Amino acid sequence: MPEWSGYLTLILQGALVTAQLTLFGSVLALLAAFTAGLGRIAPWWPLRWLATLYIEFFRGTSIYVQLFWAYFVLPFMGISLSPLAAGVLALGLNVGAYAAEVVRGAILSVPKDQYEATVALNLTKVQRMRHVILPQALPLMLPTFGNNAIELLKATAVVSLISLTDMTFQAQIVRAQTGSTLVPFAMILLLYFAMALVISTLVRKLERRMTRGLEGVR
Amino acid sequence: MTAPIIRIDRLEKAFGALKVLDGLSFDVMPGEKLALIGPSGSGKTTILRILMTLETITGGHIEVCGEQLYHMRRGDRELPADEAHLHHMRSHIGMVFQHFNLFPHKSVLDNITLAPVLTKGEPKAKAEARAKELLEMVGLSDKAQAMPSQLSGGQKQRVAIARALALQPRIMLFDEVTSALDPELVEEVLLVMKRLAAETDMTMLLVTHEMGFAHEFADRVLFFDKGHIVEQGPPEQIFRNPTHERTQSFLRKIIAAGHRV
Numbered sequence: 001m002p003e004w005s006g007y008l009t010l011i012l013q014g015a016l017v018t019a020q021l022t023l024f025g026s027v028l029a030l031l032a033a034f035t036a037g038l039g040r041i042a043p044w045w046p047l048r049w050l051a052t053l054y055i056e057f058f059r060g061t062s063i064y065v066q067l068f069w070a071y072f073v074l075p076f077m078g079i080s081l082s083p084l085a086a087g088v089l090a091l092g093l094n095v096g097a098y099a100a101e102v103v104r105g106a107i108l109s110v111p112k113d114q115y116e117a118t119v120a121l122n123l124t125k126v127q128r129m130r131h132v133i134l135p136q137a138l139p140l141m142l143p144t145f146g147n148n149a150i151e152l153l154k155a156t157a158v159v160s161l162i163s164l165t166d167m168t169f170q171a172q173i174v175r176a177q178t179g180s181t182l183v184p185f186a187m188i189l190l191l192y193f194a195m196a197l198v199i200s201t202l203v204r205k206l207e208r209r210m211t212r213g214l215e216g217v218r
Numbered sequence: 219m220t221a222p223i224i225r226i227d228r229l230e231k232a233f234g235a236l237k238v239l240d241g242l243s244f245d246v247m248p249g250e251k252l253a254l255i256g257p258s259g260s261g262k263t264t265i266l267r268i269l270m271t272l273e274t275i276t277g278g279h280i281e282v283c284g285e286q287l288y289h290m291r292r293g294d295r296e297l298p299a300d301e302a303h304l305h306h307m308r309s310h311i312g313m314v315f316q317h318f319n320l321f322p323h324k325s326v327l328d329n330i331t332l333a334p335v336l337t338k339g340e341p342k343a344k345a346e347a348r349a350k351e352l353l354e355m356v357g358l359s360d361k362a363q364a365m366p367s368q369l370s371g372g373q374k375q376r377v378a379i380a381r382a383l384a385l386q387p388r389i390m391l392f393d394e395v396t397s398a399l400d401p402e403l404v405e406e407v408l409l410v411m412k413r414l415a416a417e418t419d420m421t422m423l424l425v426t427h428e429m430g431f432a433h434e435f436a437d438r439v440l441f442f443d444k445g446h447i448v449e450q451g452p453p454e455q456i457f458r459n460p461t462h463e464r465t466q467s468f469l470r471k472i473i474a475a476g477h478r479v
């Protein structure tokens with residue numbers, strides 16, 4: 001009978017790494033998504049071009065390759081990242097590229113007459129975005145953001161490539177040492193599921209708060 | 219003699235190959251109440267939208283409050299207006315839309331105070347005091363905290379009028395402000411506008427299909443067809459003794475459709 005409590009600790013340590021990757025990666029993804037999403041509809045073409053380049057590049061290449069670059073290739077350019085930082089960078093930028101299209105789509109789906117009212121009230125471009133367009137676009141983005149965050153959570157398993165000891169990596173260690181596949185993998189199955197549940201619950205709460213008063217508008 | 223507050227000079231507007239306005243000219247005097255009438259598609263909305271800088275123009279000049287709307291003087295050169303110039307010019311003009319365009323995520327009070335606070339830097343308390351006065355004027359004192367989705371169409375439009383007035387523009391544009399309303403809600407909005415017209419010296423341009431209201435409201439009526447002014451004059455003349463055949467047939471059709479004249 002193996003020493004399960006020790007192995008459990010190992011897996012929980014991995015869960016912490018996975019949670020960190022997901023949290024920090026999501027924050028970076030959010031920043032990247034708004035920067036690139038707004039960049040895509042900016043009135044200045046170099047910004048649009050840069051944003052498009054970023055989005056197409058990160059959607060068009062695999063997360064596996066991006067992670068490899070972040071950890072093994074960037075040092076050759078003088079940028080050495082810790083495994084966690086490299087993982088967050090690759091995951092955040094990858095998911096951010098998908099979420100940027102969500103930001104752009106939600107902004108464009110705010111009815112045109114809302115924009116026209118802001119012109120008639122003489123708001124500046126920044127004020128229009130901040131006080132009228134984004135507050136109406138955000139509730140539209142949230143459900144997809146939730147899906148994006150769960151995608152990011154599931155993608156964190158690739159980080160074992162750069163020797164980060166996340167949950168999946170630890171489960172494989174436990175499996176190798178105990179010969180049991182069922183126990184460690186049942187454990188991480190539940191843990192992944194629990195984390196996903198936390199994400200979707202949070203997003204739903206946020207959504208309910210943001211759409212207060214907006215009932216029956218669309 | 220006072221100068222016109224709006225001078226439209228050989229204005230041209232095309233949407234792609236479709237020329238909607240082709241050399242349109244007219245002036246509006248300060249304080250004048252103008253009704254723009256004419257068949258659908260004759261360019262009335264386009265004129266108001268151009269004045270509100272919601273469209274670009276393809277030719278001609280517009281002067282508002284003594285300054286070019288779509289052009290700037292730089293030395294002796296004339297350049298297309300940039301965003302800063304448009305921003306400056308828009309402070310003279312307000313607009314009320316057919317579909318109200320209230321901000322659904324903001325309360326009635328916040329809809330009204332948003333622009334004064336943001337664009338004029340008014341203190342929130344002052345903007346709110348003024349908003350409450352305006353709400354009283356449009357008969358909605360009890361709705362300050364309501365969300366737009368809780369209002370009827372007529373109430374929404376009255377809030378939209380209050381919102382536009384809060385910026386105290388010298389010129390107000392009304393584009394068919396009652397045509398999206400159920401018939402029984404039209405009167406409450408017209409009543410507010412009649413009072414407004416009587417009580418202020420604001421210049422007003424009104425596009426409408428309510429001929430009875432235009433008659434009562436306007437100092438001058440412009441009848442448009444295909445982007446041109448066919449006939450203009452005091453309401454009494456246009457509605458009782460129109461001289462052009464096209465004006466006559468338009469008014470006949472409107473009456474047949476059940477509108478009062």
Ligand SMILES: Nc1ncnc2c1ncn2[C@@H]1O[C@H](COP(=O)(O)OP(=O)(O)O)[C@@H](O)[C@H]1O
Pocket residue numbers: 233236238256257258259260261262263264265
């Ligand atoms: N954004 C647009 N794109 C193309 N055509 C337009 C656009 N807006 C208006 N038009 C056309 O311009 C003409 C005048 O429209 P409009 O000013 O709305 O007329 P009115 O308000 O008198 O009914 C119409 O033929 C209309 O189809």
Ligand SMILES: [Mg+2]
Pocket residue numbers: 262263264394425
């Ligand atoms: Mg129209």
